[in-house]
Amino acid sequence: MADIQFSQAQKDALVDKLQRYLHDELDCELGQFDGEFLLDFISKEFGSVYYNQGLYDAQAVLTERLDSLTDVILQLEK
Numbered sequence: 001m002a003d004i005q006f007s008q009a010q011k012d013a014l015v016d017k018l019q020r021y022l023h024d025e026l027d028c029e030l031g032q033f034d035g036e037f038l039l040d041f042i043s044k045e046f047g048s049v050y051y052n053q054g055l056y057d058a059q060a061v062l063t064e065r066l067d068s069l070t071d072v073i074l075q076l077e078k
Contacts, residue, residue, distance in 0.1 A: 003043075004044075015032060015035035018039060
């Protein structure tokens with residue numbers, strides 16, 4: 001899997017969310033540089049886990065839909 005890349009606007013928005021979360025929940029201030037470093041770490045270390053889970057979820061939905069389609073086709077048989 002390729003590294004996760006964010007546009008600067010996406011990165012800024014995500015860093016802002018990290019900063020607000022740490023401030024509100026942990027009473028911890030996080031600067032822009034440290035926020036970007038933390039975001040890069042989270043993306044690198046956890047991004048593939050979330051990505052893979054998304055693939056598994058999509059596969060489950062597709063399997064369910066294909067099973068439903070198979071049932072409909074069987075009902076149409078004469």
